[in-house]
Amino acid sequence: MRRLSLSTRLALLFAACTAVVSLFAGVLFDRASEAHFIELDQQQLDARLLGLRRAMQGVQADQRETRLADELSRQADLSLRITGSDGQHWYASSPQIPEQLPQAAGLSTISHNGTDYRLLNAPLYPGQPDSPQLTLLLDITHHQHFLQRMQHLIWLTVGLSALATALLGAWAARSGLRPLRRMSAVAGGISAQSLNARLPQAHMPPELAQMAHSFNAMLARLDESFQRLSAFSADIAHELRTPLSNLLTHTQVTLTRPRTLEDYREALHSNLEELQWMAQLVNDMLYLAKADHGLLMPKREALELEDEADMLLEFFAPLAEDAGVRLSREGKARIEGDRGMLRRALSNLLDNALRFTQAEGYVRLSIVDETNAVRVCVENSGEGISAQLLPRLFDRFYRADPARQEGSSEHAGLGLAITQSIVRAHGGTIHCESEAGVTRFVIQLPRT
Incomplete structure (x- = not known):
C-alpha cells in the first residue's frame, strides 16, 4: 500500500482539526440556541398561565368558555385544555389537541402529527388539592425547523471548511516543505566523489x-x-x-x-x-x-598498577641502560581491568618514550589514585612534539618523526592507535601533552 506523502498528511490533519473545531462550535451553538428557545417558551407559557389564572378568578361557570376563548384569541399558536380532578376534560380550545398528554407538572416537549409542542402542566388554583389542571400547548414547529436548518448549516459548514482547509493546508505544506525538497535534491547528488558538498542554511527556517x-x-x-x-x-x-x-x-x-x-x-x-x-x-x-566494531571485551580482574608498572620497567631496564635513560615509577592504585591489554598499552607508551628520549634523559611512570578515576602518566624528556602534530598522534601509521616515512620492520606506527583502543575499551581516555621539552601521555581510567 502506497504511503501518504508528508504534504498530504499535513493537509488531512489540518482538515480533521478544522472539522472537529467547526463541529464542536456548531454543536455548542445548536445547544445554546435550543436552550434559548426553551427559555423563551418557558417565559411565554408562564405569562399565559398567569393571565389565564387572573382571567378565571370570579368568573361564572357559564362565562368561562367565552372568557377563555377571548384570552386565547390573543395568541394563535397557543392551545389549552382543562382537566378536572376526576380526569374529565372540561375544556379544549382546539380539536387537534392530542388525547394522550404528559401529566407531569412542569415543562415538556411533544410531537403530534408533524407538529411540535411545548407543553406546560399546572393547577388552575394553586394550593387547592382538587383544583382543575391547565395544560398549555405552544406550537414550536417554526423553532424546530430553525434548529434543523441550523444543524444542516453546521454540517455544510464543517464539510466546506474541512475541504477548504485541506486545499489551503496542502498548498501551505507544499510551500513550507520546499526547502526539504531542495535538501533532498542536494543530498541525492552527493557521492563518494562529492562528499564536500553542503546543504545551504542561509534562507532556511x-x-x-x-x-x-x-x-x-x-x-x-x-x-x-x-x-x-x-x-x-x-x-x-x-x-x-x-x-x-x-x-x-x-x-x-x-x-x-x-x-x-x-x-x-x-x-x-x-x-x-x-x-x-x-x-x-x-x-x-x-x-x-x-x-x-566494539569487539574488544576486556576481562575484569583486580590489578595492582604499581606491580604491573614495576614489571614493565624491569623489562625495559636493559634497553634504558644502554640508551643512558633513567626509568622511575611513583604512586600506586588498585583497579579492575584486563591485565594483558593494560600491559600492552603501557608497554607501547614506554617503548615509544624510550625511542624518543635522548641520553641522560628520563622516563617517568606516575600513578595517581583520584576519587572517581585512576590517572596514569608516562612522561619523558626530549625535543617535544609541536602542537600541530598532537591531534594526529593516535592516527594509524602516523609517525611524528619525519625521518621515518618508509616501512620498517620495527615500528609501523600502530602502537599509539592500539593503546588508544585498549584505553577506550576500558571506558577511559588518553591524550598527549608536550611542552618545554617534556612529553606526557595521560591515561584516565574510571573506577568500576
Whole structure:
C-alpha cells in the first residue's frame, strides 16, 4: 500500500482539526440556541398561565368558555385544555389537541402529527388539592425547523471548511516543505566523489536550518572518515611494499645461481623475519578492526598498577641502560581491568618514550589514585612534539618523526592507535601533552 506523502498528511490533519473545531462550535451553538428557545417558551407559557389564572378568578361557570376563548384569541399558536380532578376534560380550545398528554407538572416537549409542542402542566388554583389542571400547548414547529436548518448549516459548514482547509493546508505544506525538497535534491547528488558538498542554511527556517546543520556535520564526518580510510588503505600498501619488495628481491637473488645449504638457510631466516613483521602488522590491524566494531571485551580482574608498572620497567631496564635513560615509577592504585591489554598499552607508551628520549634523559611512570578515576602518566624528556602534530598522534601509521616515512620492520606506527583502543575499551581516555621539552601521555581510567 502506497504511503501518504508528508504534504498530504499535513493537509488531512489540518482538515480533521478544522472539522472537529467547526463541529464542536456548531454543536455548542445548536445547544445554546435550543436552550434559548426553551427559555423563551418557558417565559411565554408562564405569562399565559398567569393571565389565564387572573382571567378565571370570579368568573361564572357559564362565562368561562367565552372568557377563555377571548384570552386565547390573543395568541394563535397557543392551545389549552382543562382537566378536572376526576380526569374529565372540561375544556379544549382546539380539536387537534392530542388525547394522550404528559401529566407531569412542569415543562415538556411533544410531537403530534408533524407538529411540535411545548407543553406546560399546572393547577388552575394553586394550593387547592382538587383544583382543575391547565395544560398549555405552544406550537414550536417554526423553532424546530430553525434548529434543523441550523444543524444542516453546521454540517455544510464543517464539510466546506474541512475541504477548504485541506486545499489551503496542502498548498501551505507544499510551500513550507520546499526547502526539504531542495535538501533532498542536494543530498541525492552527493557521492563518494562529492562528499564536500553542503546543504545551504542561509534562507532556511530555524527548524530546517538546524537539520541542515546536523546533516552538514554528518557529511563532514563522513568526508573525514572517507579521507582517513583512503589514507589508511594507502598506508597499508605503503607499509607492505617495503617488506614484499625485500622478500622478492632477496628470493630472486638467492635463486640466480646454486648456493650452499647454509646460504639457503640464511636466506630463509631473513625472509622469516620479514614475514613475522608482516604477520604482526596483520594481527595489529585485526586487533584495531575488532576495536572499531566494539569487539574488544576486556576481562575484569583486580590489578595492582604499581606491580604491573614495576614489571614493565624491569623489562625495559636493559634497553634504558644502554640508551643512558633513567626509568622511575611513583604512586600506586588498585583497579579492575584486563591485565594483558593494560600491559600492552603501557608497554607501547614506554617503548615509544624510550625511542624518543635522548641520553641522560628520563622516563617517568606516575600513578595517581583520584576519587572517581585512576590517572596514569608516562612522561619523558626530549625535543617535544609541536602542537600541530598532537591531534594526529593516535592516527594509524602516523609517525611524528619525519625521518621515518618508509616501512620498517620495527615500528609501523600502530602502537599509539592500539593503546588508544585498549584505553577506550576500558571506558577511559588518553591524550598527549608536550611542552618545554617534556612529553606526557595521560591515561584516565574510571573506577568500576
